[in-house]
Amino acid sequence: xxxxxxxxxxxxxxxxxxxxxxxxxxxxxxxxxxxxxxxxxxxxxxxxxxxxxxxxxxxxxxxxxxxxxxxxxxxxxxxxxxxxxxxxxxxxxxxxxxxxxxxxxxxxxxxxxxxxxxxxxxxxxxxxxxxxxxxxxxxxxxxxxxxxxxxxxxxxxxxxxxxxxxxxxxxxxxxxxxxxxxxxxxxxxxxxxxxxxxxxxxxxxxxxxxxxxxxxxxxxxxxxxxxxxxxxxxxxxxxxxxxxxxxxxxxxxxxxxxxxxxxxxxxxxxxxxxxxxxxxxxxxxxxxxxxxxxxxxxxxxxxxxxxxxxxxxxxxxxxxxxxxxxxxxxxxxxxxxxxxxxxxxxxxxxxxxxxxxxxxxxxxxxxxxxxxxxxxxx
Amino acid sequence: xxxxxxxxxxxxxxxxxxxxxxxxxxxxxxxxxxxxxxxxxxxxxxxxxxxxxxxxxxxxxxxxxxxxxxxxxxxxxxxxxxxxxxxxxxxxxxxxxxxxxxxxxxxxxxxxxxxxxxxxxxxxxxxxxxxxxxxxxxxxxxxxxxxxxxxxxxxxxxxxxxxxxxxxxxxxxxxxxxxxxxxxxxxxxxxxxxxxxxxxxxxxxxxxxxxxxxxxxxxxxxxxxxxxxxxxxxxxxxxxxxxxxxxxxxxxxxxxxxxxxxxxxxxxxxxxxxxxxxxxxxxxxxxxxxxxxxxxxxxxxxxxxxxxxxxxxxxxxxxxxxxxxxxxxxxxxxxxxxxxxxxxxxxxxxxxxxxxxxxxxxxxxxxxxxxxxxxxxxxxxxxxxxxxxxxxxxxxxxxxxxxxxxxxxxxx
Numbered sequence: 001x002x003x004x005x006x007x008x009x010x011x012x013x014x015x016x017x018x019x020x021x022x023x024x025x026x027x028x029x030x031x032x033x034x035x036x037x038x039x040x041x042x043x044x045x046x047x048x049x050x051x052x053x054x055x056x057x058x059x060x061x062x063x064x065x066x067x068x069x070x071x072x073x074x075x076x077x078x079x080x081x082x083x084x085x086x087x088x089x090x091x092x093x094x095x096x097x098x099x100x101x102x103x104x105x106x107x108x109x110x111x112x113x114x115x116x117x118x119x120x121x122x123x124x125x126x127x128x129x130x131x132x133x134x135x136x137x138x139x140x141x142x143x144x145x146x147x148x149x150x151x152x153x154x155x156x157x158x159x160x161x162x163x164x165x166x167x168x169x170x171x172x173x174x175x176x177x178x179x180x181x182x183x184x185x186x187x188x189x190x191x192x193x194x195x196x197x198x199x200x201x202x203x204x205x206x207x208x209x210x211x212x213x214x215x216x217x218x219x220x221x222x223x224x225x226x227x228x229x230x231x232x233x234x235x236x237x238x239x240x241x242x243x244x245x246x247x248x249x250x251x252x253x254x255x256x257x258x259x260x261x262x263x264x265x266x267x268x269x270x271x272x273x274x275x276x277x278x279x280x281x282x283x284x285x286x287x288x289x290x291x292x293x294x295x296x297x298x299x300x301x302x303x304x305x306x307x308x309x310x311x312x313x314x315x316x317x318x319x320x321x322x323x324x325x326x327x328x329x330x331x332x333x334x335x336x337x338x339x340x341x342x343x344x345x346x347x348x349x350x351x352x353x354x355x356x357x358x359x360x361x362x363x364x365x366x367x368x369x370x371x372x373x374x375x376x377x378x
Numbered sequence: 379x380x381x382x383x384x385x386x387x388x389x390x391x392x393x394x395x396x397x398x399x400x401x402x403x404x405x406x407x408x409x410x411x412x413x414x415x416x417x418x419x420x421x422x423x424x425x426x427x428x429x430x431x432x433x434x435x436x437x438x439x440x441x442x443x444x445x446x447x448x449x450x451x452x453x454x455x456x457x458x459x460x461x462x463x464x465x466x467x468x469x470x471x472x473x474x475x476x477x478x479x480x481x482x483x484x485x486x487x488x489x490x491x492x493x494x495x496x497x498x499x500x501x502x503x504x505x506x507x508x509x510x511x512x513x514x515x516x517x518x519x520x521x522x523x524x525x526x527x528x529x530x531x532x533x534x535x536x537x538x539x540x541x542x543x544x545x546x547x548x549x550x551x552x553x554x555x556x557x558x559x560x561x562x563x564x565x566x567x568x569x570x571x572x573x574x575x576x577x578x579x580x581x582x583x584x585x586x587x588x589x590x591x592x593x594x595x596x597x598x599x600x601x602x603x604x605x606x607x608x609x610x611x612x613x614x615x616x617x618x619x620x621x622x623x624x625x626x627x628x629x630x631x632x633x634x635x636x637x638x639x640x641x642x643x644x645x646x647x648x649x650x651x652x653x654x655x656x657x658x659x660x661x662x663x664x665x666x667x668x669x670x671x672x673x674x675x676x677x678x679x680x681x682x683x684x685x686x687x688x689x690x691x692x693x694x695x696x697x698x699x700x701x702x703x704x705x706x707x708x709x710x711x712x713x714x715x716x717x718x719x720x721x722x723x724x725x726x727x728x729x730x731x732x733x734x735x736x737x738x739x740x741x742x743x744x745x746x747x748x749x750x751x752x753x754x755x756x757x758x759x760x761x762x763x764x765x766x767x768x769x770x771x772x773x774x775x776x777x778x779x780x781x782x783x784x785x786x787x788x789x790x
Contacts, residue, residue: 015643017541017542018480022480026477026484032533034533035532075469075529077465078528079465079469079529079530080531302537323524323528324527325530
């Protein structure tokens with residue numbers, strides 16, 4: 001490897017101002033001096049509007065942990081677009097993303113991707129990963145929220161006899177339910193894995209307004225570390241239920257204090273219902289807080305662009321539309337890949353409506369809009 | 379992260395609320411001085427939204443403000459039409475060009491490695507010359523204009539691209555994109571009028587030095603890239619105190635590093651490898667020739683852009699209060715096209731569509747040919763000159779000017 005790098009540096013004497021990779025990319029598109037790429041090796045249709053895309057990444061990729069996501073760059077009509085997708089392949093195997101057609105970018109990925117296509121990549125990241133030590137687990141997923149959890153199930157269930165996983169997966173109909181057959185097969189094969197398919201078309205939405213439904217589907221749910229992934233409402237409801245249960249439990253333990261009952265339950269204690277034990281992964285964020293506010297003139301200093309904008313468009317979109325090479329990531333304010341220094345002006349956080357901004361501050365352009373004139377150091 | 383007191387933050391905010399653009403610029407400067415901090419920089423040189431310049435150039439003097447505004451709207455519509463069409467076929471075009479260019483480059487250089495054989499020398503030198511011309515003109519120049527930024531591809535972007543030319547891309551972008559394209563042919567503002575070396579306009583005062591005009595131009599052509607590199611240092615601005623010493627040192631360093639790399643590649647590394655086949659000397663002559671061919675060609679094409687008979691130059695009064703429409707007019711009457719085959723257009727980097735390029739410097743170069751007839755029609759309808767001609771005629775015309783302006787103006 002080191003010798004290769006030395007060789008590349010020597011070769012660059014002959015290729016400057018290009019890098020040797022720029023020449024090699026004539027023969028193999030995975031080579032690039034500047035950006036990580038992958039070649040699509042296989043595309044598998046999952047449901048009518050979802051597909052799994054396997055790819056072979058170039059140098060610079062790092063192996064993913066089960067549950068992580070990666071940024072994928074795709075070209076739409078000649079323009080590069082980046083989105084984040086969860087990796088559905090088990091840890092330790094070639095990466096694959098499972099994509100559901102919900103917008104322009106995912107639509108192109110699902111419908112038009114063919115083996116041999118080039119994907120632009122960023123290394124996997126994310127904290128929605130399996131616990132370090134074995135624990136009983138409860139997975140709550142809805143729709144395409146199954147994707148990162150599928151990676152966890154595939155990683156854990158077949159290889160760890162000590163695993164104890166309960167999955168409750170909600171989808172509209174059996175036809176819409178990604179990985180339904182594989183999940184059922186795994187459940188048949190491995191007694192340590194239980195799966196409940198919940199079809200909202202038949203039974204209505206999963207009800208987290210009280211503990212009743214969970215008590216029925218997974219009676220020991222309070223003693224499990226829980227992972228939830230799905231649409232915003234689904235996650236908000238789950239969070240509310242866990243908070244309520246934690247509050248009730250705290251009250252209960254105060255009442256029984258001194259009776260030693262708490263101690264006798266200790267082995268199960270650490271996993272008791274507690275918001276800390278509910279790990280969630282969001283797919284979307286509501287960015288409505290900027291509506292109705294005035295924007296201003298946005299100046300991208302280093303790129304020498306100026307754009308007049310409204311108060312509700314994320315600065316990331318503004319920059320991308322102006323042809324600025326904006327760093328980007330999850331596009332919903334969680335991954336901090338898009339941080340850009342603010343030179344002057346104020347921005348509005350589109351999630352909360354809060355206006356902030358100090359010169360030099362790093363702002364999340366994907367969830368910030370202009371609140372008056374804004375100068376960015378990019 | 380900077381910690382700023384409330385007071386300073388307010389000043390900064392005040393400064394960038396534009397009551398009017400000039401006002402904002404003044405306030406921003408004041409704020410920058412007051413706080414000593416990096417305050418918001420408001421861009422200068424913005425165009426007026428209405429009215430007319432103090433003096434409209436003679437070739438456009440017959441047009442009313444309203445006609446000029448209408449002309450501006452028509453040209454804006456042409457641009458919008460192209461932007462709406464721009465897409466995957468354009469992206470495929472530039473990628474194909476880059477592939478072809480890199481293919482020519484490596485095959486040319488590889489052939490030079492065995493250039494002891496005469497046929498190999500001719501082939502290698504030809505391929506490398508073509509590669510260098512394509513790289514500078516159709517790819518480098520246009521990428522550095524930001525014509526392909528819309529693709530958001532960091533490999534083909536005006537902020538990341540570096541070219542096979544001694545002047546560093548960033549220095550050139552400043553003198554070319556910011557100064558030349560903004561102030562096209564305004565004597566005293568656009569130093570591209572003669573590159574501080576030649577007398578290319580009768581408005582420029584004659585000095586005995588100018589007697590050497592044709593000689594300087596002949597010497598400049600084969601080493602054009604070095605001429606541009608020195609020009610981009612803006613030594614004149616430094617002498618006049620408009621450029622700081624730090625800025626000059628920084629530019630000199632960047633140029634030194636770039637020149638060293640370019641020099642090493644063409645005149646040391648390539649001949650060194652070729653020595654393995656006993657072709658070292660021939661390879662050196664090959665790379666020298668290829669650079670000279672590219673330089674002579676680039677010099678010819680670029681001189682054809684603004685110097686042939688029929689192109690106008692402008693005074694500072696003609697740009698004072700200039701609107702977008704007047705700016706368009708100035709670009710059209712201050713530039714000249716070259717007519718010819720598709721291959722010729724490609725080899726000039728579509729700078730043969732200089733008029734269209736100056737109107738819309740950042741639309742993809744493969745679209746200029748499609749825009750040209752529409753622009754020509756507009757010029758005809760508004761009674762404006764649209765200068766064009768075959769390359770031999772345009773080159774002849776620039777040389778005629780070089781000779782003519784070597785001599786002092788005739789006393790009236």
